[in-house]
Amino acid sequence: MSAPAPPDDAWLDAECRRLLDFGRRVAHPVGGAAWLDDDGAPDLSRPVHTWITARMVHVHALGALLGVDGCASIATATLDGLRTTLRDAEHDGWFGAVDADGQPVGTGKSCYDHAFVVLAASTATVAGLPGAEDLLAEATAVFEQRFWDEDLARVVDEWDRPWSEPVPYRGLNSTMHSVEAMLAAGDATGDTTWHRRAARLAGLVVDLAPAYDGRLPEHFGPDWSVDLDLNRDRPDDPFKPYGATVGHGLEWSRLLLHVESTLGDEAPPGLLDTSRLLFDRAVADGWHADGAPGFVYTTDWDGRPVVRQRMHWVTAEGIAAAGALHRRTGEETHARRYAEWWAYAAEHLLDRERGSWHHELDPANHPHASVWPGKPDLYHAVQATLLPRLPLAPGLARAVALSQRPSAPA
Known part of the structure; x- marks a missing residue:
C-alpha cells in the first residue's frame, strides 16, 4: 500500500473555512461563547466558559484575518463577553465560567483561563x-501581577476570587498555554519581554523531559515537587488526568520549536533536542x-495506555507537531x-x-x-489547518496577517 499523500494548501484552506462555518452560532445570549453541540448549535444548558470563549475569539479573529465573511463580527461579539460578562469587575481578572444569568460558576481564578484570555x-x-x-x-497586566513568578520563571496555577490565597497545585497544562500566550502577546505588542519569558518558562520542560524519558509529569506541589500519582483514581479527568498526556507531549514538541524560532540567536539550548524527544516518545x-x-x-509512567479514548485534539497536535518538525529539520519521517x-x-x-x-x-x-x-x-482543529502553511515564527495571528498582505509589484 502506498503512503498517503499530505493535503495541499487548498484542501487545508477549505477545511479551515468549513470548521469556522460550523462555529457561526457560537455567540451566547448572556455574552461570550456557548458550548456547541454535535450540530454546532449553542448548548444553553451549559455555563459560558472563559477558556471556550477565548479560544473561539482566537479562531474567529484568525478567520477575520483570512478574510472569511462574518468572522470579524463573531469574534467581536464573543470578545465582548471577555470584556463584560466573564470579567470580575470587583476584583479584576476573569471567572472560569458564568451561568445563564451571568453569575459566576465557582470563584477560582485559573492561569489556564487567563492564558487563553491573553491569547x-x-x-x-x-x-x-x-x-x-x-x-x-x-x-497582560493581570497575568504579570498574579500568575507570573519572575524569580522562579514559573506560573502560579490558581487563586481564589479576591487574589488573597493561591491554590497549592502547580500544573504543566497552564504552563504550556502560558508559553503560547506569551509568544502571542510579544507578537501583538512588540514587547519582546514576553518572548523571553516564554523561553524561560519552556526551560522547565527542557529539564523535565530527559529526566522522565520524554513522558512529562503534569502535576506538581506548590514547591514544584512532582506528583506522579495525582488523579490515579479518576484518570480521565479532562484537565488533570493521571499519568503522561500524549497530546501534551506533541503540543510541547511544537511549542518549543516556536520558542526557538521566535528567539533566534537568543534561544536557550536544548529546544530542538527536547522537541524530538517529546515527539518520539509520544509516538x-x-x-x-x-x-x-x-x-x-x-x-x-512505563508507557502503558491508561485512557484509551481518542481525543481529536491529540491528533490535531500530532499533525501540527509533525509539520513543525519537518519544517525545522527537513526529515522525511516527520513528513x-x-x-x-x-x-x-x-x-x-x-x-x-x-460538521x-x-x-x-x-x-x-x-x-x-x-x-x-x-x-x-474549534481551537485545535483550526490551528491544525493553519500551522502547516505558516512559518514557525511569528505566531499564528501575525503570520496569517503577513500572509494576506498583497505582494509587492515586481
Whole structure:
C-alpha cells in the first residue's frame, strides 16, 4: 500500500473555512461563547466558559484575518463577553465560567483561563477588533501581577476570587498555554519581554523531559515537587488526568520549536533536542498503542495506555507537531507522520455530515462522549489547518496577517 499523500494548501484552506462555518452560532445570549453541540448549535444548558470563549475569539479573529465573511463580527461579539460578562469587575481578572444569568460558576481564578484570555486578546489585537488592545493591556497586566513568578520563571496555577490565597497545585497544562500566550502577546505588542519569558518558562520542560524519558509529569506541589500519582483514581479527568498526556507531549514538541524560532540567536539550548524527544516518545507510547489506529489519551509512567479514548485534539497536535518538525529539520519521517495523521483524521475525525470534528472516539474509533460531549470549540482543529502553511515564527495571528498582505509589484 502506498503512503498517503499530505493535503495541499487548498484542501487545508477549505477545511479551515468549513470548521469556522460550523462555529457561526457560537455567540451566547448572556455574552461570550456557548458550548456547541454535535450540530454546532449553542448548548444553553451549559455555563459560558472563559477558556471556550477565548479560544473561539482566537479562531474567529484568525478567520477575520483570512478574510472569511462574518468572522470579524463573531469574534467581536464573543470578545465582548471577555470584556463584560466573564470579567470580575470587583476584583479584576476573569471567572472560569458564568451561568445563564451571568453569575459566576465557582470563584477560582485559573492561569489556564487567563492564558487563553491573553491569547484571544493578542489575536484580536492583530486583527484590529474593537476593544482588543484595551483587553490585551488589562489581561497582560493581570497575568504579570498574579500568575507570573519572575524569580522562579514559573506560573502560579490558581487563586481564589479576591487574589488573597493561591491554590497549592502547580500544573504543566497552564504552563504550556502560558508559553503560547506569551509568544502571542510579544507578537501583538512588540514587547519582546514576553518572548523571553516564554523561553524561560519552556526551560522547565527542557529539564523535565530527559529526566522522565520524554513522558512529562503534569502535576506538581506548590514547591514544584512532582506528583506522579495525582488523579490515579479518576484518570480521565479532562484537565488533570493521571499519568503522561500524549497530546501534551506533541503540543510541547511544537511549542518549543516556536520558542526557538521566535528567539533566534537568543534561544536557550536544548529546544530542538527536547522537541524530538517529546515527539518520539509520544509516538512510541501513544500511536497504535493498543492495536487500533489513533492516539490513546494517556499512559502510565512505563508507557502503558491508561485512557484509551481518542481525543481529536491529540491528533490535531500530532499533525501540527509533525509539520513543525519537518519544517525545522527537513526529515522525511516527520513528513510521513504528517500525511499519515491527516489521513487518519480524514477517515475517523472529520464529521462531514454534521460538521466540525468528532471531539472524542472510543478505542475502536467510534464517536464517544465520556470526556468531551458535543463539539465545544474549534481551537485545535483550526490551528491544525493553519500551522502547516505558516512559518514557525511569528505566531499564528501575525503570520496569517503577513500572509494576506498583497505582494509587492515586481
